[in-house]
Every structure is written in C-alpha cells, then in structure tokens.
Amino acid sequence: MDSAERDQRFDRATELFDGLNTRGVRAVAVTWVDNSGITRTKSVPLRKLAHAAAHGVGSSPVFDVFLLDDHIIQGRFAGGPVGDLRLHPDLDRLTVLAGQPGWAWAPGDRHFQDGAPYPMDQRLQARKAVHRLAERGLTAQAGFEIEWCVGRTGTDDWVPATSGPAYGHARQVELSDYCADLLDALDQQDVEVLQFHPEYAPGQFEVSTAPEDPVGAADTAVLVKETIRAVTMRHGMRLSFSPKVINGGVGNGGHLHFSLWRDGTNLFEGFQDEARRFSAGILAHLRALCAIGCPSLASYLRLVPQTWSAPFVAWGEENRETALRLIRDNMEIKCFDLTANPYLVVAGVIAAGLDGIATSAPLPEGLSVDPALLDGVPRLPTSLREAVDEFEQDAVLTEAFGKEFAGTIADVRRGEMERFKDASPQGIANITRWRY
Known part of the structure; x- marks a missing residue:
C-alpha cells in the first residue's frame, strides 16, 4: 500500500463522515475472524475512521493462535508478544448497524506496518x-x-x-x-x-x-x-x-x-x-x-x-x-x-x-x-x-x-x-x- 492509496482511503472515509454522522453513527467496529472462527474486533470513534482507513488500527499477530476460549497457544509460526499489524477497514462494505444504534461495521484486512498484505490474513486468503x-x-x-x-x-x-x-x-x-x-x-x-x-x-x-x-x-x-x-x-x-x-x-x-x-x-x-x-x-x-x-x-x-x-x-x-x-x-x-x-x-x-x-x-x-x-x-x-x-x-x-x-x-x-x-x-x- 503506497502513499497514494493511503491518501485515497483517507479522502474516501472523510467523504463518508457527514452521512454517517447524520445517521447517528458514533463508532465503527472493524472485524476479522480468527482461526478458531471467533469474530474479533477493534473499534474507532467515527472521527478516527479516516485515519484508520489510511493507516490501520494496531492488531497483534498473536490473535492467529487464540483458541475459542481466548487461551493463547505458542504455534510453530505464530504466537508470542512481539510484532504488530495494521487492521484496515474495507470501506466498500461499511454498513450502519440497524441492531446496534450508534454503530457501523466494516470487515478488516490485516497488513504489515509498511502496508504489505499479511500472508496469514484470512480475508486476503479468500481474495x-x-x-x-x-x-x-x-x-x-x-x-x-x-x-x-x-x-x-x-x-x-x-x-x-x-x-x-x-x-x-x-x-x-x-x-x-x-x-x-x-x-x-x-x-x-x-x-x-x-x-x-x-x-x-x-x-x-x-x-x-x-x-x-x-x-x-x-x-x-x-x-x-x-x-x-x-x-x-x-x-x-x-x-x-x-x-x-x-x-x-x-x-x-x-x-x-x-x-x-x-x-x-x-x-x-x-x-x-x-x-x-x-x-x-x-x-x-x-x-x-x-x-x-x-x-x-x-x-x-x-x-x-x-x-x-x-x-x-x-x-x-x-x-x-x-x-x-x-x-x-x-x-x-x-x-x-x-x-x-x-x-x-x-x-x-x-x-x-x-x-x-x-x-x-x-x-x-x-x-x-x-x-x-x-x-x-x-x-x-x-x-x-x-x-x-x-x-x-x-x-x-x-x-x-x-x-x-x-x-x-x-x-x-x-x-x-x-x-x-x-x-x-x-x-x-x-x-x-x-x-x-
């Protein structure tokens, strides 16, 4: 992800702000699904959506080895406290949640800090x-x-x-x-x-x-x-x-x-x-x-x-x-x-x-x-x-x-x-x- 794409994401999220604010959205839940099938989330206030779209939200790669009860294992290729990823909301799927007043939702894609796709991201694997x-x-x-x-x-x-x-x-x-x-x-x-x-x-x-x-x-x-x-x-x-x-x-x-x-x-x-x-x-x-x-x-x-x-x-x-x-x-x-x-x-x-x-x-x-x-x-x-x-x-x-x-x-x-x-x-x- 280069600087031009980051700028494009920032501008698009900025354009969405007024419409979301008018509909009462106060925060956006950005989700991913881990390898145990649990939907995890990082959320941002609406005013921080543009920054999250461009630069992502911090997310540890340790989530790849969470079990269903939140127990963390040490895998052969993942686990431990070191490292950080950036979770980017997909604005194409941004949805105002009718069942949760004040909230919107977007699925997220996880990238390395330099913007490169994270090879263990489940959504990117489907793509x-x-x-x-x-x-x-x-x-x-x-x-x-x-x-x-x-x-x-x-x-x-x-x-x-x-x-x-x-x-x-x-x-x-x-x-x-x-x-x-x-x-x-x-x-x-x-x-x-x-x-x-x-x-x-x-x-x-x-x-x-x-x-x-x-x-x-x-x-x-x-x-x-x-x-x-x-x-x-x-x-x-x-x-x-x-x-x-x-x-x-x-x-x-x-x-x-x-x-x-x-x-x-x-x-x-x-x-x-x-x-x-x-x-x-x-x-x-x-x-x-x-x-x-x-x-x-x-x-x-x-x-x-x-x-x-x-x-x-x-x-x-x-x-x-x-x-x-x-x-x-x-x-x-x-x-x-x-x-x-x-x-x-x-x-x-x-x-x-x-x-x-x-x-x-x-x-x-x-x-x-x-x-x-x-x-x-x-x-x-x-x-x-x-x-x-x-x-x-x-x-x-x-x-x-x-x-x-x-x-x-x-x-x-x-x-x-x-x-x-x-x-x-x-x-x-x-x-x-x-x-x-």
Missing part, C-alpha cells in the same frame, strides 16, 4: 482464491445458511426461549416481534434474505441470504451473525451458533452454497463438465477440508449419520445426507458449521475445486438414497484429530494456504484438542455453547 478463479476465466457465487438456537438468559444451561414445534409456525408466533425486528434490521443493512424459518432443534431458526461473490458472501455471513446476536440480546435472550448446543441434540449447520460461472453462464445449470470436475475436486479433498469447515471438537458431535448433518463423502441430487447436495443451480456443502471461519471456507473450497478442474477429477456416481443404508460409503472424519491429520497430508490445501498459514491452522486445532482432552461430549458442548 487470493477468487483471483485464482479469475486466472482461469471463472467467477463464483456463494452464500451461507445461518442456523442458530435462541435460549433463555439467567443460566449457562440450555433452556430454549420458545416451545413451538420444529418448523412450526407456533414457534415463530411466540417470537413474532423478535423475528420481525431481525428481518427489518437485515433489510436496513441491505442484506437480501431469501428465506427465514424455524428449524428442527428446540429454539432453532435459519436464515438464508442471496448469493454474492465469495468474499462478499463471507462478509455477509459475519454481518448476519453479529446482527442476529445484537437483535437477540436486545430482546432479552441469548443465542448459540454452536454445532452442538446439547450433546445428543440436533446441531447448527453453516451450509455453503456455491456456483461456478464462465462468461455469464452458471456451469451448475445442467451440471456442466467444469462444474462436475470442480465438485469432484471438493469431494476428493473434503475429508481434509473438514479441518477448515468443521474445525471444532463440537463439530464432530454433530456429524452423526441419519441426523441430516451429511457426514458422508458422497454427493447426490437433492440428497440431504450426502456432504454435497446438488440443487438445480448450485452445489450445497452441507457438512460445514458456524465454528468455521467463512473466509477460510471459501478459500479452501475454491482451492479444492480448482484442483478438480486441473486434474480432470472424475466425479463418482451420485447417491439417491440415505448413505447410511449402503455399505462402503466413506465417512467424513469422526474426530477433529482425524480431520487435522488429513489436512496436514493434503498437498493441494497446504500449498494453497502456504506452509506457515496451514501450519498455524493445524496448531490451533491441536491446541483445542489438547486443552479439552479430558472433556466429555457434554462437556465439549457446554464449553462451545456460548462461545459462538
């Missing part, structure tokens, strides 16, 4: 992946499904805030004002909601948003989750995005929808050859991708057969128990959850898919039945340890992320395993429940 698509003349559209459970306050135990049945209108009626306020907040923030409904688990809801470019989809996933959090708290409730709110119950997913485009044509319409090879690449690397998309110990409490968590390395047209579900115009990756960093998810999926195209990977036959009823259908990893082992042995993914970044991701995963090695399944659910 690099999109650039690799463009080098092949391809673009992509993506979107996340966000599932969460609403609970009562006053206890660390799980007590649903509504008693209505799964998918039941009664549940939505019980929390009618909450649901309407949430949809209104998302609308005011220009988030295009495609669908909203009560889900299967007690107190569970889901919202799906319109497809965007992959980096934009990850940004929107962060914005939607934090908007849900703000509106839920303003209604006197608490929420959990955890993949297992209680052990044995149905968990929260974070499904990714993905489509591939060339020259304005969606290659998933008619499931054209490049889309098939891209999907084959995802399937071939899916066990390793679980270290990215199913990155917590609680993720493996969720990936249980015949719970619609899609724990099988298989695909099928409109099959909700295969990890990849082909829909009319996109592929849904159903096994991922919301403990994942969405930027790493889209980066990993693109790397795997591009490898499928480059190697002309064959796509196995799709399944039209529940894989649990068949013999020999391979499972996804059944533990975080198994997923991390697969990730570290996957040359395509480790090369795409780079040695130091891939190693740091693995270090964080192993740090979580070590820290909670004596926890029972219910203990893991308890630890994770209110962290996400």
Whole structure:
C-alpha cells in the first residue's frame, strides 16, 4: 500500500463522515475472524475512521493462535508478544448497524506496518482464491445458511426461549416481534434474505441470504451473525451458533452454497463438465477440508449419520445426507458449521475445486438414497484429530494456504484438542455453547 492509496482511503472515509454522522453513527467496529472462527474486533470513534482507513488500527499477530476460549497457544509460526499489524477497514462494505444504534461495521484486512498484505490474513486468503478463479476465466457465487438456537438468559444451561414445534409456525408466533425486528434490521443493512424459518432443534431458526461473490458472501455471513446476536440480546435472550448446543441434540449447520460461472453462464445449470470436475475436486479433498469447515471438537458431535448433518463423502441430487447436495443451480456443502471461519471456507473450497478442474477429477456416481443404508460409503472424519491429520497430508490445501498459514491452522486445532482432552461430549458442548 503506497502513499497514494493511503491518501485515497483517507479522502474516501472523510467523504463518508457527514452521512454517517447524520445517521447517528458514533463508532465503527472493524472485524476479522480468527482461526478458531471467533469474530474479533477493534473499534474507532467515527472521527478516527479516516485515519484508520489510511493507516490501520494496531492488531497483534498473536490473535492467529487464540483458541475459542481466548487461551493463547505458542504455534510453530505464530504466537508470542512481539510484532504488530495494521487492521484496515474495507470501506466498500461499511454498513450502519440497524441492531446496534450508534454503530457501523466494516470487515478488516490485516497488513504489515509498511502496508504489505499479511500472508496469514484470512480475508486476503479468500481474495487470493477468487483471483485464482479469475486466472482461469471463472467467477463464483456463494452464500451461507445461518442456523442458530435462541435460549433463555439467567443460566449457562440450555433452556430454549420458545416451545413451538420444529418448523412450526407456533414457534415463530411466540417470537413474532423478535423475528420481525431481525428481518427489518437485515433489510436496513441491505442484506437480501431469501428465506427465514424455524428449524428442527428446540429454539432453532435459519436464515438464508442471496448469493454474492465469495468474499462478499463471507462478509455477509459475519454481518448476519453479529446482527442476529445484537437483535437477540436486545430482546432479552441469548443465542448459540454452536454445532452442538446439547450433546445428543440436533446441531447448527453453516451450509455453503456455491456456483461456478464462465462468461455469464452458471456451469451448475445442467451440471456442466467444469462444474462436475470442480465438485469432484471438493469431494476428493473434503475429508481434509473438514479441518477448515468443521474445525471444532463440537463439530464432530454433530456429524452423526441419519441426523441430516451429511457426514458422508458422497454427493447426490437433492440428497440431504450426502456432504454435497446438488440443487438445480448450485452445489450445497452441507457438512460445514458456524465454528468455521467463512473466509477460510471459501478459500479452501475454491482451492479444492480448482484442483478438480486441473486434474480432470472424475466425479463418482451420485447417491439417491440415505448413505447410511449402503455399505462402503466413506465417512467424513469422526474426530477433529482425524480431520487435522488429513489436512496436514493434503498437498493441494497446504500449498494453497502456504506452509506457515496451514501450519498455524493445524496448531490451533491441536491446541483445542489438547486443552479439552479430558472433556466429555457434554462437556465439549457446554464449553462451545456460548462461545459462538
């Protein structure tokens, strides 16, 4: 980042000041998502936004080795008290927050102090992946499904805030004002909601948003989750995005929808050859991708057969128990959850898919039945340890992320395993429940 770009950022933020001030904005939260999937933030008063846009906000690289409970490990390539980065807000995504009066939000990119991109920045990693698509003349559209459970306050135990049945209108009626306020907040923030409904688990809801470019989809996933959090708290409730709110119950997913485009044509319409090879690449690397998309110990409490968590390395047209579900115009990756960093998810999926195209990977036959009823259908990893082992042995993914970044991701995963090695399944659910 040279002085001319810094000046341009400063001038643009200055131009935005009056409009933001008129709308009552007093501070801007600049966020990034760490390797444990926790959204972290540094905030600035509105009058300091221009300086932050040009010169960034100080941010230690130690955040790369934070665990979900804020415990800090010493990784092979990151950790310790030395060093500083600059967190720059992306003014193109600056959003006035309807659920948090007085606040605006922008996703941040982390750079070195001299302005050079920080190679372990998760959002920049997603941008690099999109650039690799463009080098092949391809673009992509993506979107996340966000599932969460609403609970009562006053206890660390799980007590649903509504008693209505799964998918039941009664549940939505019980929390009618909450649901309407949430949809209104998302609308005011220009988030295009495609669908909203009560889900299967007690107190569970889901919202799906319109497809965007992959980096934009990850940004929107962060914005939607934090908007849900703000509106839920303003209604006197608490929420959990955890993949297992209680052990044995149905968990929260974070499904990714993905489509591939060339020259304005969606290659998933008619499931054209490049889309098939891209999907084959995802399937071939899916066990390793679980270290990215199913990155917590609680993720493996969720990936249980015949719970619609899609724990099988298989695909099928409109099959909700295969990890990849082909829909009319996109592929849904159903096994991922919301403990994942969405930027790493889209980066990993693109790397795997591009490898499928480059190697002309064959796509196995799709399944039209529940894989649990068949013999020999391979499972996804059944533990975080198994997923991390697969990730570290996957040359395509480790090369795409780079040695130091891939190693740091693995270090964080192993740090979580070590820290909670004596926890029972219910203990893991308890630890994770209110962290996400």
